[in-house]
Amino acid sequence: MSSKIKEESVDFLFQAILALKDVDECYRFFEDLCTVQEIKAMSQRLVVAHMLSEKRVYSDIVSETGASTATISRVNRSLHYGCDGYEMVFQRIAEDKEGKQ
Helix, strand or coil, X not given: CCCCCCCHHHHHHHHXXXXXXXXXXXXXXXXXXXXXXXXXXXXXXXXXXXXXXXCCCHHHHHHHHCCCHXXXXXXXXXXXXXXXXXXXXXHHHHHHHHHHC
């Protein structure tokens, strides 16, 4: 866990996110909480991380997502030296997909 962000207000934010029940509730909450640009930036980073985890090359990621190479590098650094949050989420999404088939 990162001590850089650990504080009561962040705990409250995460509790609020965990209280959401479906994608529609996520849209409603995040549209109230964030600007459209903030939501798009977070979703872009998640897509970039997923593409990097699938061993996609930077040039493909740039052309498909519009992300800058600086953004791709920052996400790549998180994938390799971060807290493994991306991989945890990707694994759970894959497990959910398998369970629904």
